[in-house]
Amino acid sequence: MSLSAHAQFILDKQPKLSGEFSVSANALCQVATNTLTYMKQQPNDAFAVHAGNHVLPQANLSRVKETLAFVCQLKNKPLNAQFLKHHFDFYQWIPDKKTADLLANKSTNSVKKRLLTNIPKDQILLTKYYTKLLDASESATEVYDQALYALPYDEQGLTEEQAQEKHGELTRFAYTRQDIIAGVLREKKLAKPLVWLTEEALHDVLLQGTGVVDVDGQRRYFNVHRNNGISYDYTLGKREQARYWYFAEVPSVLGYGTTIKNKIVIDKNVAFAGNVKQLGLGKLFLIQVANDDTQQLQLGVLADQGGAFDDNLFQLDWLKGSYYGWQDYYQENKVYADYAHAWILLKKQE
Structure with a gap:
């Protein structure tokens, strides 16, 4: 049985929505436009540019693109439940x-075990992620002793x-x-350090x-470039992960590519990370x-x-902004629950 058989996206003809909308229509439009541009320019990216692998039979790629194109009209409309129900099908x-x-x-x-065990039957696990604000040094010091490395010299x-x-x-x-x-790249001079961090910041x-x-x-912005080929292990904490990423300096915060x-330029609060392989890039989500x-x-x-989304149809990761670390991230985001009702929205067909 495929993974998708254990998750469902059910047409909800009368979604029970409650709460206030908190959406930057301009930012949402820009991320939708950037994602749509990628999908048009990279039609051969079979991993991501598709309507969904046996997840949502009602979707096709044209309908997903039409939905993204329509998103920018939200800038000029009153954003409320009535408007969304009129223009979109909810799954x-x-x-x-x-x-x-x-x-x-x-x-x-223990934290992962608790979060996974307590997922409600009708809500997803809603994690949040952020871009890491770094205290860094241009050169190695006793405190800043771990580098973000560019691709090794033999792969340039x-x-x-x-x-x-x-x-x-x-x-x-x-x-x-x-x-x-432990220092193998530094000792053997195998890759160029881009900037130097503490070990905690590196993790x-x-x-x-x-x-x-x-x-x-x-x-300055640094984005993951290529990894060492070791899969992310969902059962382990961050320090125990063997996966390692090499970085590149980039002009802004980037998503998939x-x-x-x-890579797609993304923005806080209006972008999600998830199982692109199965869901397909560009799905418009509403979370409550x-x-x-x-x-x-x-x-x-x-x-x-x-990597956390391999074989994962129970979770979305919500981009929340830039923080120095867990404490300042937590202080600003502790008000949000760990679980949320979620719908895929597709523009209604005429």
Whole structure:
């Protein structure tokens, strides 16, 4: 039985929405436009550019694109439940609790075990992610002793396909995160350090995927580029992960893409990371999440992914902004519940 058989997206003809909308229509329009542009320019990206692999039979790629194109009309309309119900079909997400329970039983991380075990039958796990604000140094110091490394020297100039053909020969595939933290790249001078961090910051940025640092009054962005080929292990904490990412300096916060040059520019609160492989890029989601004692409604586009979403149809990751670490992120976002009602929205057909 396929994974998708354990999750469902059910046409909800009378969605019971409650709460206030909190959406930047301009930001949502821009992310929708950026995602649609990627889909038009990269039609051969079979991993991401599709309507959904046996998840939502009612969808086709044209309808997904029409939905994204229509999103910008929200800038000029009163955003409320009545408007959305008039223009969109709602498909409620019933999560794949079977897979979540299997992962919970395997996990040695108590927080993950609790979150997975407690997923409601009609709500998804709503995690939040952020771009990592970095205290950093241009050179190595006693405090800043871990680097964000560019692709190793022996891979410079190679496409992803060319690198895969030389898999057994390249530095990128030779070392775990723990090897690199221990200093193997630095000692053997195998890759260029882009910026130097503390070890704790390194673990955070490897998890979040984007680092943001102010250097000499200039804001700089670093995005994951290629990894060492080791899969993310959902049952482990961040320090135990063997997966390691090499980075590239980029002009802004980026989401999904096949190369560092074609990644989608995304924005806080209106972008989600999720299972792009099965859901297909560009799905428009509406989430209804508890915010302290009230409900909040939020629209966002599936425009990013991550290793945690392999075989995962029970979770979305909501981009919430830039923070130095867990404490300042938590202080601002602790008001949000861990679970949310979620719907895929598709523009109604004329």
